[in-house]
Amino acid sequence: MTASSRIAVDVMGGDLGPHTVFSACEKALQDFPFLEISAFGTAQAAASIPLTLQNNTRFDWLQAPEMFSAELKPTEILRHKESSLWLAVAHLAADKADACVSGGSTGALMVAGKRLLGMVPGIDRPAICQRWPTRKGQTHMLDLGANLEVSPEFLLQFAQMGSVLSKVARPKVALLNIGTESNKGGSLLAQAATLIGQDEALAFAGFIEANHLLDGDVDIVVTDGFSGNVALKASEGAAIFLIEQLKAAFLGSWYGKLVGQLAKPVLLKWRTQFDPGRYNGASFLGLSKPLIKSHGSADAQAFYNAIRVALEQTEHRLPALLAARFKASAE
Amino acid sequence: MTASSRIAVDVMGGDLGPHTVFSACEKALQDFPFLEISAFGTAQAAASIPLTLQNNTRFDWLQAPEMFSAELKPTEILRHKESSLWLAVAHLAADKADACVSGGSTGALMVAGKRLLGMVPGIDRPAICQRWPTRKGQTHMLDLGANLEVSPEFLLQFAQMGSVLSKVARPKVALLNIGTESNKGGSLLAQAATLIGQDEALAFAGFIEANHLLDGDVDIVVTDGFSGNVALKASEGAAIFLIEQLKAAFLGSWYGKLVGQLAKPVLLKWRTQFDPGRYNGASFLGLSKPLIKSHGSADAQAFYNAIRVALEQTEHRLPALLAARFKASAE
Structure with missing residues (x-):
């Protein structure tokens, strides 16, 4: 029991x-x-x-x-x-x-x-962590808003905390950056990359750009709280915008309205799949x-x-x- | 001529x-x-x-x-x-x-x-600026990746450069932040807010969160190059993900396939509306x-x-x- x-x-x-x-x-x-x-x-x-x-x-x-x-x-x-x-x-x-x-x-x-x-x-510092739906399972991302400024050591700890939460053995960890080349993002990210790469319990997967956050190629994405918050909210905003526009497109003509009625089960299934409510619940790790x-x-x-x-x-x-x-x- | x-x-x-x-x-x-x-x-x-x-x-x-x-x-x-x-x-x-x-x-x-x-x-520094489609016309956003680190003065200059590009008289300018309260985002953003607020040629609209970037309530959104790049790419990534998932939802059943054919004109119109290609062309302002x-x-x-x-x-x-x-x- x-x-x-x-x-x-x-x-x-x-x-x-x-x-x-x-x-x-x-x-x-x-x-x-x-x-x-x-x-x-x-x-x-x-x-x-x-x-x-x-x-x-x-x-x-x-x-x-x-x-x-x-x-x-x-x-x-x-x-x-x-x-x-x-x-x-x-x-x-x-x-x-x-x-x-x-x-x-x-x-x-x-x-x-x-x-x-x-x-x-x-x-040293708590980080806000949440799961994201991706093309392949889920990704844990942190920090989503607790730490505006971070050190390489904090980012390493975020990766380690995320690895405990994700339950994946030797999880793939990526650092959010504005490019994937090793010289991108300045010295703080380069130092964090070195630290995470040295932790044998983590499989460091390099840098990830924000347009690949939903690919699901990594288990954990680590970033500072400002960028993480921006990435989360920008994704949310874009999703809501697209759904709204799609609704407007269907309601924009009598033909669209008719087809929209027929397409309702498909559209509902689609929306449910990435409903942010499904992934509600962020942790103060x-x-x-x-x-x-x-x-x-x-x-x-x-x-x-x-x-x-x-x-x-x-x-x-x-x-x-x-x-x-x-x-x-x-x- | x-x-x-x-x-x-x-x-x-x-x-x-x-x-x-x-x-x-x-x-x-x-x-x-x-x-x-x-x-x-x-x-x-x-x-x-x-x-x-x-x-x-x-x-x-x-x-x-x-x-x-x-x-x-x-x-x-x-x-x-x-x-x-x-x-x-x-x-x-x-x-x-x-x-x-x-x-x-x-x-x-x-x-x-x-x-x-x-x-x-x-x-002092060039900034990458691009137009975004929004619910009401377009918004100019900068910097999208040229400056990893910024000063309050740089952010003011970005706002001023954006105002020249936007052609709007006394444009509404917002600073990207992780909350709209005046105490959010640390001292750098607070100082930038003061500087932008003092420029009488600009209508300072306070802070904006990334989930409101597509609302179109402001003419110009100013941020550092890292956050701007993350916001742009996260939005792109979310849009591509949703479009993919919608396609899969229609192709997932014979009924969906049938309705998908009927809905094609509506879906095409929808996609064209926010096709990133329509807004292609970023400026090194x-x-x-x-x-x-x-x-x-x-x-x-x-x-x-x-x-x-x-x-x-x-x-x-x-x-x-x-x-x-x-x-x-x-x-």
């Missing part, structure tokens, strides 16, 4: 409101009999807890006096220690949960995570415990997927594996 | 070979009666010049002893001064042409451009004369569009306008 997995959930962070998160919790509790959820939210949110959750012994409601709103700056999180976001992370820090999921601001989660959970010994950020605009299915990421990392005993990996590399 | 516009064309640079460039030249000479082309290529390329060009008095063939291949490093360009790329830029430098177009390597063109053409007085980089994979229509960009900048008297703008801002 699998031991229980206890997930702390901040129900207030997402753009679509607590209702969405409750739906995700319902589905997750149904699908995973070993899952226990501690949910944090305000009194107002408590009023909309569905009966199925109220009656579920594996769902625990912990009321928070306030919420940390998206309008506040991440630096203000320390003045909102009674917010559902802070309390959920504190629950994890106090060993009352095995992982925590929130749709709150990345910056606030980062501050709370660093302050309450601390780092895995040997890791390097923190001593699994803290998962759900996309602000996540719907119930997407938030459910973020809970699944938290469950996977719990079962996978990610913090212990990270600790072991970095203890080994420090020796 | 319009005075003649003389364009120097390097026919060797593109991935698809001189044939493609010749086709583009044919079409351009046909469409623009005031256009004169000086084409640079090797003896091997000379053998495939179409008769229509051989017989056209506005097409001049200048044989180059060698070509600068894509395998060479940009730093090696100085050892290949007999290459078609170098000779075409030298032709422009010697006032025998008004602009130059090449599909050769960005780095090599940058070296040749800086060495042979020099900078507009008052501009800041050089004393118009040097246009065509995408390596450009087909004849796309290369033709790069020639059009060169013509536009010639007619627009871009170097004189840049000189006037930077003379004014230096006073």
Whole structure:
């Protein structure tokens, strides 16, 4: 029998409101009999807890006096220690949960995570990591926004952290660059390339350009948080733009409308395939415990997927594996 | 009557070979009666010049002893001064042409451009600028790869150069960042924001995230060359991925194949709309004369569009306008 997995959930962070998160919790509790959820939210949110959750012994409601709103700056999180976001992370820090999921601001989660959970010994900086759908399976990319500036050593650590998360033995690691020639990108990337190349547990695959991120030829793509964030958001923006334009093209004529109706099943299947919600759930890798950020605009299915990421990392005993990996590399 | 516009064309640079460039030249000479082309290529390329060009008095063939291949490093360009790329830029430098177009390597063109053409007085660094299709018209984005590292002053100059190219009076300028809050992105971006905000000829629109690059709410997006390159290529990569997946979705079943045939006109119209070839032709802004980089994979229509960009900048008297703008801002 699998031991229980206890997930702390901040129900207030997402753009679509607590209702969405409750739906995700319902589905997750149904699908995973070993899952226990501690949910944090305000009194107002408590009023909309569905009966199925109220009656579920594996769902625990912990009321928070306030919420940390998206309008506040991440630096203000320390003045909102009674917010559902802070309390959920504190629950994890106090060993009352095995992982925590929130749709709150990345910056606030980062501050709370660093302050309450601390780092895995040997890791200097947390990095935000997420899976990408590719032509062949998935690629883990990091950092997606935690570190504006990096050192070659940080990039090596990102590669090492990514390798633990990816579960691939001797994973292929590439560095994001603006060209694949070894002289591209300046000395920082050249030094990082040398460091990653020297780590025998990693298969260094050289530089990768952003138009090849979806090829799936590598398991891990490493970059600084600014470039990673730009790559992620530019891809998202382009995808949304194309989908919109396609819709407009079908709606632009009576013929298009007719064919569009006929093509609906094909188009839906297509959209589902790379629905960003399928890959929802970014990890703050390097923190001593699994803290998962759900996309602000996540719907119930997407938030459910973020809970699944938290469950996977719990079962996978990610913090212990990270600790072991970095203890080994420090020796 | 319009005075003649003389364009120097390097026919060797593109991935698809001189044939493609010749086709583009044919079409351009046909469409623009005031256009004169000086084409640079090797003896091997000379053998495939179409008769229509051989017989056209506005097409001049200048044989180059060698070509600068894509395998060479940009730093090696100085050892290949007999290459078609170098000779075409030298032709422009010697006032025998008004602009130059090449599909050769960005780095090599940058070296040749800086060495042979020099900078507009008052501009510190060239920046690569290209138009993007958006939901509302077009946006100019720079830098797309010339400067890995920038200063706040460089970013201000990029905004000023972009404003001259965009032809918009008091254009809306945004800085690419990983969030829109004023405290995002570190001190370099904060300082650049202050500088751009102080220039009364520019309407500073704050920070923009990469998922909003295609919204078309601003005329100019300014960023460092690394992030700009990543944003451009990530968008390209995502678009190609989605188109591929859509094709596969239609081909995945007999029903899909049937509907796909019916939907063909709609799908073609959709693809044409954001065909990157339509926006082919990146400018090395800041050089004393118009040097246009065509995408390596450009087909004849796309290369033709790069020639059009060169013509536009010639007619627009871009170097004189840049000189006037930077003379004014230096006073």
